[in-house]
Amino acid sequence: MTKQKLYRSKEDKIVAGVCGGLGEYFDIDSTILRLSWVAITVFSGIAPGTLIYIIAILIIPREHNKKQSVQKTVIEVGGRKK
Numbered sequence: 001m002t003k004q005k006l007y008r009s010k011e012d013k014i015v016a017g018v019c020g021g022l023g024e025y026f027d028i029d030s031t032i033l034r035l036s037w038v039a040i041t042v043f044s045g046i047a048p049g050t051l052i053y054i055i056a057i058l059i060i061p062r063e064h065n066k067k068q069s070v071q072k073t074v075i076e077v078g079g080r081k082k
Contacts, residue, residue: 007063018056021063 009020012030019037023030041049 006060008057008060010063010065015053016057017063018053018060021060 008017012020
């Protein structure tokens with residue numbers, strides 16, 4: 001079993017990739033997450049939702065380039081690249 005990590009998405013992003021990354025991690029459509037986030041932010045006041053989003057941007061790392069990540073694993077496991 002592969003351990004899945006939470007990253008901000010590079011491909012499925014509108015602002016910073018937070019909802020896209022959460023969608024990939026939890027296997028949920030990112031559009032549903034975005035709509036939920038906006039609804040919660042609007043109904044709870046703009047400041048809390050915005051603050052939580054900014055904190056998520058700072059805490060959740062950016063997604064690595066998948067091609068480079070695979071090459072790094074090959075080098076670490078095999079000791080040499082073919």
